[in-house]
Amino acid sequence: MPIRRHVLATALGLCASLLSGASFAQSYPEKPITVVVPFSAGGATDSIARMVTGKISEQTGATFVIENRPGMGGSVGAQSVASAAADGYTILTATPGVQILNPFLYSSLPYDAAADFQPVADIGMVPNLLVVNPEIPVETVPEFIEYLKAHPDEVSFSSSGVGSSSHLAGELFKSMADVDIQHIPYQGTGAAIVDLVAGRVEMAIDSYSAMMPLVKDGSMRLLAVGTPDRVATQPDLPTIDETLPGFVASGMVYVIGPDGMPDEAVNWLNAAINDALADPAVSEKLASMSVIVKGGTPEDLDETVSSARALWSKVIGEAGISIK
Numbered sequence: 001m002p003i004r005r006h007v008l009a010t011a012l013g014l015c016a017s018l019l020s021g022a023s024f025a026q027s028y029p030e031k032p033i034t035v036v037v038p039f040s041a042g043g044a045t046d047s048i049a050r051m052v053t054g055k056i057s058e059q060t061g062a063t064f065v066i067e068n069r070p071g072m073g074g075s076v077g078a079q080s081v082a083s084a085a086a087d088g089y090t091i092l093t094a095t096p097g098v099q100i101l102n103p104f105l106y107s108s109l110p111y112d113a114a115a116d117f118q119p120v121a122d123i124g125m126v127p128n129l130l131v132v133n134p135e136i137p138v139e140t141v142p143e144f145i146e147y148l149k150a151h152p153d154e155v156s157f158s159s160s161g162v163g164s165s166s167h168l169a170g171e172l173f174k175s176m177a178d179v180d181i182q183h184i185p186y187q188g189t190g191a192a193i194v195d196l197v198a199g200r201v202e203m204a205i206d207s208y209s210a211m212m213p214l215v216k217d218g219s220m221r222l223l224a225v226g227t228p229d230r231v232a233t234q235p236d237l238p239t240i241d242e243t244l245p246g247f248v249a250s251g252m253v254y255v256i257g258p259d260g261m262p263d264e265a266v267n268w269l270n271a272a273i274n275d276a277l278a279d280p281a282v283s284e285k286l287a288s289m290s291v292i293v294k295g296g297t298p299e300d301l302d303e304t305v306s307s308a309r310a311l312w313s314k315v316i317g318e319a320g321i322s323i324k
Contacts, residue, residue: 088265
């Protein structure tokens with residue numbers, strides 16, 4: 001091909017590529033976006049997904065379809081997204097089980113938790129609270145650790161099941177505080193609460209929404225929160241991290257998609273989610289659900305997930321926890 005004609009062809013090809021990218025950026029989304037929720041309809045994750053996508057629809061005109069795919073601690077829904085077309089039209093509202101916990105709890109998963117997903121945006125953090133039975137004569141985390149060292153194997157902590165976030169939080173506390181406490185697993189949070197209130201177990205590190213009513217009615221004493229920083233709505237409540245540096249045990253809700261999504265789709269979704277989270281009505285509703293709004297870039301989310309994977313893989317491995 002003559003040089004002149006070759007240069008012209010190259011230039012035309014570059015223009016076509018640029019126009020194609022510009023067209024995608026301007027037209028996305030041009031069809032409904034499926035949002036997979038890996039849990040049943042009506043739960044907290046489902047409610048958060050519907051709230052955020054509803055606000056995005058209101059702000060942008062985009063259409064979202066919520067698809068509930070429960071099973072295997074979130075892995076069923078996650079697998080459906082990992083195997084979906086990476087075109088920006090199938091995303092997942094994830095919780096820690098999907099990428100952070102399940103890969104180390106189950107012997108195998110139908111997806112690669114580290115490689116099969118594209119981070120999109122963090123929605124928020126769900127605090128866990130450290131509570132103890134009021135009959136234990138302590139008011140602070142340091143006092144509680146001192147009490148546990150003086151009474152080895154006499155205190156037990158509840159969880160909503162083996163491998164649950166409340167189980168892992170208790171194991172992390174046990175390891176970092178270097179104390180001997182017994183784990184008592186239950187079939188769900190409700191069953192655990194019954195024995196907490198009855199005094200058959202003395203301690204729990206569980207969700208704000210489950211524990212705070214017990215604190216308010218005097219059934220349990222609140223010692224600290226499991227977030228890295230103090231919660232703005234309760235600035236006088238210490239973090240466990242203040243006594244055990246590096247302790248973080250809180251839930252999170254975030255959005256990911258299949259690996260290989262177009263940058264334009266990732267950027268649009270990230271901006272739309274952040275705009276929705278900035279809306280006062282959304283942030284207030286999330287606060288009422290005990291969710292601390294996060295937001296941020298895909299890179300921020302990737303760093304958060306990677307850090308959490310490193311922490312919990314160690315906790316799970318050292319405690320020898322597995323789910324058959």
